[in-house]
């Protein structure tokens with residue numbers, strides 16, 4: 001699952017995970033868990049994350065290697081790879097696992113829309129669900145998948161501050177966007193319009209995956 005910050009990777013990945021029975025491996029989520037648990041890896045990653053910068057390749061590649069070694073057959077990577085060295089390392093890892101890459105789903109959303117989405121984003125600490133101040137506000141009727149009805153524990157990510165958002169979008173353009181060409185050449189890239197209603201974006205993804213090579 002590929003795309004700039006705020007494109008909806010995590011939200012759409014949750015749906016794919018639920019409907020296709022995939023294991024969801026989101027490097028951002030794993031890194032935030034490491035930070036929350038106070039591990040050495042988390043301490044190293046935190047300063048990069050808070051500024052909206054990428055965590056060094058060696059750290060992220062080592063982390064994902066450990067997860068892939070114990071992942072079941074069908075898994076969905078979300079937020080990895082984000083650089084060309086990560087994409088090359090992933091090829092090696094998938095080769096070792098004899099697990100071919102089936103599709104790279106890239107969500108396309110204009111920058112002004114991304115800034116608007118990230119600026120108003122609130123997440124639930126317990127179930128991970130994402131809300132938006134304007135387009136998808138949390139209401140007392142919303143169920144928390146972990147805590148029960150109306151009990152989401154909402155917070156804003158440190159890297160959803162305006163300075164960090166600007167850095168994340170710039171980093172996407174310089175470091176991550178070139179990975180698209182890498183996968184386009186291999187014929188596995190599926191570009192999806194990531195704007196509009198969540199259900200519509202999801203329908204586009206499912207339709208594209210149904211006909212993907």
Ligand code: AMP
Nearest residue numbers: 027028048049053054055060079080082
């Ligand atoms: P995300 O939740 O996907 O927006 O990721 C949050 C932050 O985690 C990013 O801004 C980076 O600092 C870090 N991160 C996540 N995935 C990667 C990756 N593949 N490579 C480097 N840093 C990453």
